[in-house]
Amino acid sequence: MPREIALLDALVPTLLFGFLAASCGSLIIDWLLTRYHLYRYIWYPALFRLAAFACMFALSGLWIY
Amino acid sequence: MNDLSKKLIRLSITLTLVIAAIILGRMLWVRYMDSPWTRDGRVRADIVNIAPDVNGLVTSVAVRDNQFVHRGDVLFTVDAEHYKTAVAQTKALVEQRKVELTMKRGQAKRRAEIDDQVISQENREDSSLIATSARAEYDAAMAELDLAKLNLSRTVVRSPVDGWVSNLLVRPGDFAQIGAPKLAVIDQHSFWVYGYFEEHKLALMQIGDPAEIRLISSNQILKGHVESFARGITDRDNPTDVRLLANVNPSFNWVRLSQRIPVRITLDEIPKNMILVAGMTCTVIVHPKS
Numbered sequence A: 001m002p003r004e005i006a007l008l009d010a011l012v013p014t015l016l017f018g019f020l021a022a023s024c025g026s027l028i029i030d031w032l033l034t035r036y037h038l039y040r041y042i043w044y045p046a047l048f049r050l051a052a053f054a055c056m057f058a059l060s061g062l063w064i065y
Numbered sequence B: 001m002n003d004l005s006k007k008l009i010r011l012s013i014t015l016t017l018v019i020a021a022i023i024l025g026r027m028l029w030v031r032y033m034d035s036p037w038t039r040d041g042r043v044r045a046d047i048v049n050i051a052p053d054v055n056g057l058v059t060s061v062a063v064r065d066n067q068f069v070h071r072g073d074v075l076f077t078v079d080a081e082h083y084k085t086a087v088a089q090t091k092a093l094v095e096q097r098k099v100e101l102t103m104k105r106g107q108a109k110r111r112a113e114i115d116d117q118v119i120s121q122e123n124r125e126d127s128s129l130i131a132t133s134a135r136a137e138y139d140a141a142m143a144e145l146d147l148a149k150l151n152l153s154r155t156v157v158r159s160p161v162d163g164w165v166s167n168l169l170v171r172p173g174d175f176a177q178i179g180a181p182k183l184a185v186i187d188q189h190s191f192w193v194y195g196y197f198e199e200h201k202l203a204l205m206q207i208g209d210p211a212e213i214r215l216i217s218s219n220q221i222l223k224g225h226v227e228s229f230a231r232g233i234t235d236r237d238n239p240t241d242v243r244l245l246a247n248v249n250p251s252f253n254w255v256r257l258s259q260r261i262p263v264r265i266t267l268d269e270i271p272k273n274m275i276l277v278a279g280m281t282c283t284v285i286v287h288p289k290s
Helices: A014-035 A046-065 B003-033 B081-113 B120-152 B199-204
Strands: A003-005 A012-013 B036-042 B049-050 B056-061 B072-077 B156-158 B163-165 B183-187 B192-198 B210-215 B221-229 B262-269 B283-288
Touching: A003 A014, A012 A014, A012 B049, A046 B003, B036 B262, B072 B120, B072 B183, B081 B120, B192 B199, B192 B221, B192 B283, B199 B262, B210 B262, B262 B283
Parallel strands: none
Antiparallel strands: A003 A012, B036 B192, B036 B283, B049 B183, B056 B072, B072 B156, B163 B183, B192 B262, B210 B221, B210 B283, B221 B262
C-alpha cells in the first residue's frame, strides 16, 4: 500500500483518505442505528459514535502502515 | 427483559467498543511513532569529477551528455601539440646529456691512467667527479623525458569508472585548465540510500537490519539493509562568531523538533529495468530483527 497518494499532483498521506472513509463509515453507522432503532442498546450514543470512528480510523491506519 | 440486564447490555456494547478504540488507537500510535521509518530518504551515488591533468585547448569531446561509459573510455582530449614538442625537446636534451656523459667518462678514464708526474691528483679526482655529475644530469634528463611522456599521455582524458556522464558542459575549443572539473561521471555500482531518521528512532534499529525502499517514482520496492549510521551532524544552534565566541540560539522549551540523522542503507539488488537517479526521494522502512 503506498503511503502517499498524488492528489492533484500534490502527494498527500494515504491516511487522509482513511480519515475520509472512516467519517463516511460513521455517518452510515449512525444512519443504520437510527433507521433500525438500535440506539436503545447503546449507553452513550455520542461516546459510541466517537469510539466507532476511532476504531475505523485506527484500522485503516494500521492497514496502510 | 428486566431493567438491570438491559442496562448491562447497553453498557457492555459501548464499553467494549471504547476499549477497542483505545487499543487500536494505541497500536496505530506505536506503529506510526515508534517504528523506524522515514519519508525523508534520498538515493545517492558516488560522483567522480573529471578534470584534466594538463592544460590546453580541448580538441575533441568523445561523449554525449548522459551517455554510459565504461572504465577507460575516452571522454575528451586536450591539444597534444605542446606536449609532443616537449617530448621531442627532452629527447634532444637526453641525447646531448648522453654525449656529454660519454665524453666526461672518457676524460676521467684517460686521466686515471696517467701518473702523478703529468697531471695533478686534484685534476684526476675532479675529472672523476665531473663524470659522476654528468651521469646525474643524464638521469635528470631521462626523468624529464618520462614526465613529458606522461603529460602527453594525460592529454587523453579517460573515465575512471563505469557510469553515466552527467552535466557535460565541455565543448571542443574550450580551454581546459589543470585540475578544473569539466564533467562528472556517476559511478554505476555505487548507488546507495541515505535515510534521514529522527533522533529517537535511531535506537530502534541496528546495523544489518533489513530495509525496504519505496521510491516516489515507481511502485517497485527495493530491498536493502542498514550499513552504518552517521556519527556527526552540525550543531545548528551554536555557530561561532568572528571572535570564536559561542552564539547559542534560544530554543523553545516546550516544543522541540527532532533532528535527522543520516543512516546509510546498502541496496541489495537493483532491478535491471529500474532507472535510479542520484537525488531521488524515497521512503525508507527498516524492519528490526530483534
